[in-house]
Amino acid sequence: MPPAAVTNLGYVPPDGGWGWAVVVGAFISIGFSYAFPKSLTIYFKEIQEYFSVSYSEIAWVSSVMLASMYAGGPVSSILVNRYGSRPVVMVGGLMVSIAMVLASLGTTIIHLYLCVGVIGGFGLAFNLQPALTIIGTYFQVKRPLANGLAMTGSPVVLSTFAPLNQFLFDSFGWRGSFLVLGSIVLNCCVAGALMRPVDKRVRFKPSDGPPRCEGGAAEEAAEVDVSAQSADPAPEDGPAESKSQSYISRYIDFSLFRHNGFLIYLSGSVVMFFGFFAPVVFLAPYAKHQGTDEYSAALLLSIFALVDMFIRPITGFIGNSKWVRPRIQYFFSFAVSYNGVCHLLCPLASGYEGLVVYAVFYGLAFGMLSALLFEALMDLVGAHRFSSAVGLVTIIECGPVLLGPPISGALVDTFRDYKYMYYACGIFMLVPGIFFFIMHYYNYKKVNEELMQSALVISNNKEALQLRINQDDETMKSKYGLDTVD
Amino acid sequence: MTSSWKQQLVQVLLVLVSCGHGDTKTAAPTPTPLPPVTPLKQDAKSAVLTGKNFTERVELSSPVNMTLSCTWKGDQDKPPNITGHWRKDGQEIQDSRVTVMLEDENYKLIQVFSVVSEKDLGNYSCVFGNEARIDFILEVLQMGEKRDKPVVSYIRDFVVMTCKVEENKPIPTTWNWYTSNGTDKEQINTTASKRFKIVSEERETKLKVKDLTLDDAGQYYCGAVYPIGTSVGQVELKVITFMEPLKPFITILIEVVVLVAAILLYERSRAKKDSAEGTQTNAEQNTEPQGDDKGAEGNDSVRQRK
Numbered sequence: 151m152p153p154a155a156v157t158n159l160g161y162v163p164p165d166g167g168w169g170w171a172v173v174v175g176a177f178i179s180i181g182f183s184y185a186f187p188k189s190l191t192i193y194f195k196e197i198q199e200y201f202s203v204s205y206s207e208i209a210w211v212s213s214v215m216l217a218s219m220y221a222g223g224p225v226s227s228i229l230v231n232r233y234g235s236r237p238v239v240m241v242g243g244l245m246v247s248i249a250m251v252l253a254s255l256g257t258t259i260i261h262l263y264l265c266v267g268v269i270g271g272f273g274l275a276f277n278l279q280p281a282l283t284i285i286g287t288y289f290q291v292k293r294p295l296a297n298g299l300a301m302t303g304s305p306v307v308l309s310t311f312a313p314l315n316q317f318l319f320d321s322f323g324w325r326g327s328f329l330v331l332g333s334i335v336l337n338c339c340v341a342g343a344l345m346r347p348v349d350k351r352v353r354f355k356p357s358d359g360p361p362r363c364e365g366g367a368a369e370e371a372a373e374v375d376v377s378a379q380s381a382d383p384a385p386e387d388g389p390a391e392s393k394s395q396s397y398i399s400r401y402i403d404f405s406l407f408r409h410n411g412f413l414i415y416l417s418g419s420v421v422m423f424f425g426f427f428a429p430v431v432f433l434a435p436y437a438k439h440q441g442t443d444e445y446s447a448a449l450l451l452s453i454f455a456l457v458d459m460f461i462r463p464i465t466g467f468i469g470n471s472k473w474v475r476p477r478i479q480y481f482f483s484f485a486v487s488y489n490g491v492c493h494l495l496c497p498l499a500s501g502y503e504g505l506v507v508y509a510v511f512y513g514l515a516f517g518m519l520s521a522l523l524f525e526a527l528m529d530l531v532g533a534h535r536f537s538s539a540v541g542l543v544t545i546i547e548c549g550p551v552l553l554g555p556p557i558s559g560a561l562v563d564t565f566r567d568y569k570y571m572y573y574a575c576g577i578f579m580l581v582p583g584i585f586f587f588i589m590h591y592y593n594y595k596k597v598n599e600e601l602m603q604s605a606l607v608i609s610n611n612k613e614a615l616q617l618r619i620n621q622d623d624e625t626m627k628s629k630y631g632l633d634t635v636d
Numbered sequence: 637m638t639s640s641w642k643q644q645l646v647q648v649l650l651v652l653v654s655c656g657h658g659d660t661k662t663a664a665p666t667p668t669p670l671p672p673v674t675p676l677k678q679d680a681k682s683a684v685l686t687g688k689n690f691t692e693r694v695e696l697s698s699p700v701n702m703t704l705s706c707t708w709k710g711d712q713d714k715p716p717n718i719t720g721h722w723r724k725d726g727q728e729i730q731d732s733r734v735t736v737m738l739e740d741e742n743y744k745l746i747q748v749f750s751v752v753s754e755k756d757l758g759n760y761s762c763v764f765g766n767e768a769r770i771d772f773i774l775e776v777l778q779m780g781e782k783r784d785k786p787v788v789s790y791i792r793d794f795v796v797m798t799c800k801v802e803e804n805k806p807i808p809t810t811w812n813w814y815t816s817n818g819t820d821k822e823q824i825n826t827t828a829s830k831r832f833k834i835v836s837e838e839r840e841t842k843l844k845v846k847d848l849t850l851d852d853a854g855q856y857y858c859g860a861v862y863p864i865g866t867s868v869g870q871v872e873l874k875v876i877t878f879m880e881p882l883k884p885f886i887t888i889l890i891e892v893v894v895l896v897a898a899i900l901l902y903e904r905s906r907a908k909k910d911s912a913e914g915t916q917t918n919a920e921q922n923t924e925p926q927g928d929d930k931g932a933e934g935n936d937s938v939r940q941r942k
Contacts, residue, residue, distance in 0.1 A: 196787075199796045199842070254881075323788030326881030333888035340892055343899040 161350040169288035175344030179281035181303030183274045187215045189311035193324045201259045218271020220548035226279035227541025235280035236345045242276025243338030250332030254325045282524050286533030287348045298466015298521040305459040403538035411530035414589045418582040423550035425578030428558035436568045450509045457513025465521040482526040483586035485518040490580025497569035676701045683770050691771040697806045698863040705746040706762035706770045720745045723761040754865035779869040786872035794846040797871045799858035801839045808860035811841040816855040
């Protein structure tokens, strides 16, 4: 059993209190970030007719928005490192709002790409990263639970938006709807207002646990103390780095690329994201292909969203339990592999009942993975480096996220059968899952070894210190003849 | 083979009958022009009646010789023969009464109708005795996606309204658009009014109305013209001002501002209360300086000095 948690944040996270209000804020921000691009698709048909463009040209709006959201990650990280979460989220909310208002007055499709796509996407990026980061500052012990609850925002907001968007569309057409959505999205500013910077005055009493030097941004906190391997170089690098490195690296931590856990996570997720979103996108078309009618196909998505909604907090709760928390990377690997297995088995599902079963299992898998996605990263790099880590991860994930659905679509078109796409997605998720299992087994072992080594070093130091004290005592006593020499 | 002989006999009879009377009051089936210039297509629809009533819809796009056959299982008591006749739109077709024999426990009525123009469409019924009836509703091809919700657009903006025919259905000869003028339908003339523009492809037609005004709101009809008749689809247009969505926009904006202000004010008052208490506790402790960010920095320097 790894030693008890040594938080290296320099303060005790509240793990409650105002933290729960922050979770509500994060819930809203994360919900908008993920659900907003997906929910806009309801307007595409009319906009397509209005501007007389093809469907793929209109679908680009969603892609540009998603791409900007992921590409804006590093910018968001830099701003959060500098200014904290609250201002960034509020600015993000304002940006999306202005983007939607401008879009409602748009006269060409390029106008929409720029407003909704680029500005809107960046605004959402400024919501997502800070929301995730601030949870890490408020929670340590209950962090998986807080993460799970916050990530539940995505399916909940999506489910609320679906009928809301339909209502807006029927009442106001697409222009008016964009205008009203611009005001609804301003609620992200309310979420930002809730993200009060954490009170760092409650200090950690350094009576038990080894003293460690801090190096500002290079400081770490880890449950299993994965920081052991990089905490030592940090103090020397700290002052030297800010002088010799460029301006940017002061705000974004590129030393993460030397962090084993981060590299494992990054390499695994790059492959994983190729198969992450595609099955959701193709669930309804696959169902229709099997012969179900449009309403039953839509019902499948609702079942999926409902299961997703409930499993996220439950996963957070499980991740928090004392059996799972120290080995949470295994839980994460399990979630990834389970997704893969689910997709590989999907082609075996026959008839509508089979599809319902698949939707339920896929909802479980998707929810589990989403709830743990950022918790795993936080667990690996620690709350202080998380902001930079998530920025780097999202910009690198940008590629697979965007390419995933079109590749799957191409697979479906070439083979005229959905099962090859499901096999491909299954492989894309199963291989990283197994990769995670193996790599984290070695990583945990290495971390434990280093922990034991550093504990040994410290106990040696203590002994050496004790020896010196004794020697000094002896010399002192002999010097001043306090010892009875007989 | 016998049925086709019967068909021809009936056809000839009908021709003689209609030539003799020339009565247009009773909805008599139009006689086949003899000889037909282009041979009409043949089609057949049949239905089996087990109860008292049955309805079948038949969609047509071009002129056709439609053979309708009805089979009736009969009542409790099955008399060896009963009288059956045909109706069009509720009215009995003249001289269509025949005696039907019971064959294999069934009564059968077969009739061929020549459907060439729009007035030949309607509700054709075969009636057994006085009660049992099968209705064949012959109508023009209906259009695919029926849009039951109105299209919304804004003043001085433009709108594009679409009508489509499904993939597997035949292609209309041409498309027309109509606007409602009281109870009438008035065809839209694109040369006369420059604000209207119609772009029609094979299976799809688009009406673009520019420079909208509140008067433009209402029902618009798209007509797909087939040889047999015109299939009409309906699109409703709603024109609103930009004030309409602006009202909820401003409401939600106010709500957001109020919430943000409330949260920040609450925090301000909490911070004041805390700092009031904090100065008391600070006097007891002798290490920590106060303030959020300054506190962290100050502590950093304290620790580094160690």
